[in-house]
Amino acid sequence: MASTDQQFSQAAQHWDLETLYADLASAKGKRLTPVEKLHLRGLLCSYSPSEIAEQLGKNVNGVETDLCASIYRYVKSLVNKCNEKVENWRNIAEWLEEAGYKTQSSATVDANQLLPEKSIVNITKINIEQNQLVIDINLRIPTAQDAEQLVQDLNFKNGIDT
Structure with a gap:
C-alpha cells in the first residue's frame, strides 16, 4: 500500500x-x-x-x-x-x-515545437531594470522564398526602399 x-x-x-x-x-x-x-x-x-x-x-x-x-x-x-x-x-x-488556495495552472509548451526547423534563438542580454527581468532575444526563423518576395513587395508598395 x-x-x-x-x-x-x-x-x-x-x-x-x-x-x-x-x-x-x-x-x-x-x-x-x-x-x-x-x-x-x-x-x-x-x-x-x-x-x-x-x-x-x-x-x-x-x-x-x-x-x-x-x-x-x-x-x-x-x-x-x-x-x-x-x-x-x-x-x-x-x-x-x-479563498485563493488553488494555484494558477500554467501551460508549458516546448518552444522547439512552435518554431520551424533551423530556427535560431539567441539570448543576447539579461538585465534587471526597475524590478523587472529584461531578456533581449535574437530570433531567426527561416522563411520560404515566396515569403521574402512578399515582404519586398509590401515594402515597395509602402514606399520603403530595401
Missing part, C-alpha cells in the same frame, strides 16, 4: 497544499493528522467521500463521519462560512478555490 503522502498526490499540482495545511492547522488549533491531509487531498482531486473510501479500502460511513468532524469544520472556519451547511462535498474545493 502506498504511503499516505503519495495517495491523491496529484492535488499538489493544482493546490497550494503547504499553505492550506498550515492555515487549516490554525483553524483547528493543532496540526492536521496524516489521515485528515489524505482525505482533504482526495476531495481536492474531485473524489467523493465514497470514492475516497473505496480508494483507501475504508468504510464509506467512517470517511464521511471523519470529514464532517474534521475537514468540513476546519474549512468552514477558515473561509468564514461557519453558519453555512456543506450541501455537497464539492463545496469544500469550491470554497477553498474562492
Whole structure:
C-alpha cells in the first residue's frame, strides 16, 4: 500500500497544499493528522467521500463521519462560512478555490515545437531594470522564398526602399 503522502498526490499540482495545511492547522488549533491531509487531498482531486473510501479500502460511513468532524469544520472556519451547511462535498474545493488556495495552472509548451526547423534563438542580454527581468532575444526563423518576395513587395508598395 502506498504511503499516505503519495495517495491523491496529484492535488499538489493544482493546490497550494503547504499553505492550506498550515492555515487549516490554525483553524483547528493543532496540526492536521496524516489521515485528515489524505482525505482533504482526495476531495481536492474531485473524489467523493465514497470514492475516497473505496480508494483507501475504508468504510464509506467512517470517511464521511471523519470529514464532517474534521475537514468540513476546519474549512468552514477558515473561509468564514461557519453558519453555512456543506450541501455537497464539492463545496469544500469550491470554497477553498474562492479563498485563493488553488494555484494558477500554467501551460508549458516546448518552444522547439512552435518554431520551424533551423530556427535560431539567441539570448543576447539579461538585465534587471526597475524590478523587472529584461531578456533581449535574437530570433531567426527561416522563411520560404515566396515569403521574402512578399515582404519586398509590401515594402515597395509602402514606399520603403530595401
